[in-house]
Amino acid sequence: MILPAVLAIRRFFPDAEFSLYSGKELRARRVTARQVFENSGYFDRFVFFPKSKKISAFFQALALFMSIPRLKLMKFDTLVYLVPSNRSVQQIERDRKIFKLAGIHHFIGMDGFYQQADAPRHEADRLLARLAHDGVEIPAVGKAKFQLNLSEQEKRAADDWLVSQLQNEKNRLFVAFAPGSNMQSKRWGIANFSAIGKKLIEKYDIIPVIFGATEDADIGRLLIKSWKRGINAAGSLSVRQAAVALSRCSFFIGNDTGTMHLAAAMHVRCVAIFSARDEEEKWYPYGTGHIVFREHIACQGCMRDSCDHKTCLTRISPLRVFRRVEKEFQDILQSR
Incomplete structure (x- = not known):
């Protein structure tokens, strides 16, 4: 669902190096972001943190904190926040603190979480709307493109x-x-x-x-x-x-x-x-x-x-x- 947002960000930062930071389910056979995007040309690197519904929120947060040194070594300039729209305010602020500790201070898509009454109906359009809040040019609602760049x-x-x-x-x-x-x-x-x-x-x-x-x-x-x-x-x-x-x-x-x-x-x-x-x-x-x-x-x-x-x-x-x-x-x- 993030593909149209990725396209918009690639156009916004045409000369940047892109890394995809995402969760990888423990002991689950779910599709990973790498399986979808590898060889697509959208990302130069894939970085994972462990994720599971079977562990508590505390241990999930701990797994994120443990990734801070690794992220800091990579010296990222900007974080584009493409998490699902059901994220709570507490989760958003927790993530902001974690990424600031990793040396990232420029965020896109984090402040643009819409109230339910204002949000587009479809998740892909909601992600795009959050980018638009930070000045990224996006397509009209319902007009987003999904390009997998299949070889x-x-x-x-x-x-x-x-x-x-x-x-x-x-x-x-x-x-x-x-x-x-x-x-x-x-x-x-x-x-x-x-x-x-x-x-x-x-x-x-x-x-x-x-x-x-x-x-x-x-x-x-x-x-x-x-x-x-x-x-x-x-x-x-x-x-x-x-x-x-x-x-x-x-x-x-x-x-x-x-x-x-x-x-x-x-x-x-x-x-x-x-x-x-x-x-x-x-x-x-x-x-x-x-x-x-x-x-x-x-x-x-x-x-x-x-x-x-x-x-x-x-x-x-x-x-x-x-x-x-x-x-x-x-x-x-x-x-x-």
Whole structure:
């Protein structure tokens, strides 16, 4: 989500050296910033600090303090603060003190945290608005660009892998599916993805392609078994190669995940299934032409990572999703 802000900052400081300082999850298989940005040309160096939901706020702050000597040796001039918009005032001030101790005294994006009433709805636009507060030129709301700068080598590697998975399916309609999520509360359910996949196969003869992390590969195998066809890319491609493979698909169906944002960044139209755990629109696929399903329920905004009932997701039926896809994506479905 920080990519448009990175582009804006690169234009603002055209001759600067850029380092990306970010957290790296302990014992978690989450995508790191390096996996997204390496070889993109946006950053000259990657610096990590340990991060985990399983450790207390005190020990998390301690991990940040322990990184001060290393940051001080690097002699940074400016910090561009691109943390999520749900940061508390206490967290912001703690971070300011830490980075000042590391010898940094010029901050961009730290004083521009908006009150909820004034903030743009989408997280990417909120990050940009904070930069604008400090004089950085930004695009209009909803007009930000996501440019991954994929190399020819990355494109060739992804295309070669796809070709190796194909039999006599080169002229078929490929549809991306991302049924996984790090959060149980965001998962629509394997049976739902199986049902909509079967309908698209029966009526439009699609070839489903499963995307996700290594831990999603088993889900992919179950779905392909239920569909009796498909390609399982979960865990088989790097993040940047997956972006290439997503761009070869006609559209995307999946949960609220990084894979969904990757598809949107590659200008692939998304059918996104959202729980109601967070603010509406904040994490929607960026851009136009997408279909988003999200229910309004009493407990929306709960911010739970897991949920016993998942009412907001169980109300979204595969048939309802299929009918909407069939109606709004008819131009794509009839293109083969």
